[in-house]
Amino acid sequence: MMTEHLPAIIIVFPLIMAFLINVAGWWSKKPCFYMALLAVTVSFLASLGILNTVLQSGTISYRFGGWEPPWGIEYLIDHLNAFMLVIVSGITLVTVLYSKKSIEQELPQKVPQFYTLFTLLMMGLLGITITGDAFNLYVLLEIASITGYALIGLGDEKAPLASFNYLIIGTIGACFYLLGVGYLYIMTGTLNMADLAQRLPALYSSNAIMAAFAFFMVGIAIKMAFFPLHVWLPDAYSHAPSTVSAYVASTMTKVGAYVMIRIMFTVFEPSFSIQLHPVTAIFGWVAAAAMMYGCILAVAQNDLKRMLCYIIIAEVGYIVLGVSVANRMGFTGAVLHILNDAFMMACLFMVVGAVYYKTGAKTIVDYRGMFRKMPFTSASFAIGALSVIGVPPTCGFFSKWYLVLGAIDARQWFFAAALLLSSLLSAVVFFRILQHMFFVPVESAHKHGNDEAAGLKRDEAPASMLIPIFITVAGILLLGAFSGRIISTVIQFTVPEGF
Secondary structure (H helix, E strand, O other): OOHHHHHHHHHHHHHHHHHHHHHHOOOOOHHHHHHHHHHHHHHHHHHHHHHHHHHHHOOEEEEOOOOOOOOOOEEEEOHHHHHHHHHHHHHHHHHHHHHHHHHHHHOOOOHHHHHHHHHHHHHHHHHHHHEOEHHHHHHHHHHHHHHHHHHHHOOOOOHHHHHHHHHHHHHHHHHHHHHHHHHHHHHHOOOEHHHHHHHHHHHOOOHHHHHHHHHHHHHHHHHOOOOOOOOOHHHHHHHOOHHHHHHHHHHHHHHHHHHHHHHHHHHOOHHHHHHHOOHHHHHHHHHHHHHHHHHHHHHOOOEHHHHHHHHHHHHHHHHHHHHHOOOHHHHHHHHHHHHHHHHHHHHHHHHHHHHHHHHOOOEOHHHOOHHHHOHHHHHHHHHHHHHHHOOOOOHHHHHHHHHHHHHHHOOOHHHHHHHHHHHHHHHHHHHHHHHHHHOOOHHHHHOOOOOOOOOOOOOOOOHHHHHHHHHHHHHHHHHHHOHHHHHHHOHHHHOOOOO
16 A cells, blocks of 8 residues: 555655644754655655566556546656656755755754755655646646745855846746646647647647747756756856755756656657757757857866856756767667766765865865865765766766767767767866865975875864765766666666657
8 A cells, every 4th residue: 555655655745744844943953854854765765666666567657636637637657757756866865964064054043944945845856757747747846946946045145146046047947838838738638748648749730839849948948957048057056055056956957857858758759859840959969069068167167166067067968968869879878867967966066065064165276185184075076076077987987978879879970079078178177176186286285394284184074974975976886887787677668669
């Protein structure tokens, strides 16, 4: 009975817990962390149970309220969104473990509010992933967005303005998505995604359907920060609290990529955006531009968190490029990169947060000699950086390998070259930081005669922050080692028919 209702539990339990966290916070902020941890743990275990059921029995259909779909709300869970549920809930669990010390330092008076919003954000992201209803997806998208705006606004002195800008642009994106839903409902009389997939092919020549698809793509592109609609992301993510930056950087753009894939290849048939209209071709060139733009702008940054924000823009380009080549290799690389990038971004942003917690360092120059101060934290950053560059045996190499193979298979030589060039630019970005962290100039390190006098006394991050960082590092290495198994067990079943 419990297993049968996991699709409801994964959403309802964190929703109830968010309310209880807020109520408990009126009396004491101490239990808030543990209540959030309980909510996240239950959702993570539920996601594992859902994925196991999908692997064993195939697609799950879960209906709400006793109404038969397409009239009632249906959660339709296949290999793709079961896989995404595990990614989102797993990263959430690691992030909430990491958050305790960071939030106590950065937001000491707002602990209950933080964990209430954090739990609601997770619920919204999981709901976006699991739902099979186009309008229900919009509602959950707004829940995730509104809580995201509030969490980002809790950051430094520039965070409220960054959050406000994000709110304005994010609302425009949500309106575009809702317009797409409205056009589809007018033309088909249904909001159920499976029902839409059956009714739409007969209407592909309709201007209203083409307009709906365009509204969807623009709205989703804004939400996932796809170049050139990314302008809200650098300010929003760089001024947010450290824990919020780590969480949203590793989940929100990935969930946006999932929604794009779901609309393009499930609600609409793949032929609509590949043969009937040159959507994938356009996306491919824009994605290549996103990769170049993100990496070049990252080179120009001095603030480390802001530099990572531009790397995210490039990473979104990788995922879209894999989808755009419209073949099995490219799509496999895109889905694998969603998983890998979630771990890579979580690792890097957590390290930046841990360094800020201990030293207050923000700029690349501030990281000079950091290996001597925080050796384990610095080594973790190095592994995450090497994975973003694509150095084997880290997981980033394997998803990039599939992306390059997909571009070659599609005979898109420019895209393959863009992938390689962007990796080279990523190396320039990260080696500059690693040089400061590991190779301190002689005059800075030794002019005082010893490390302690030079301000290089060892002072690692607390265990509650290091352990989650180590989990992401282990994930980066293990995902690389077991990438073939992940593809053969799950990802191969996510590839659309005909690829």
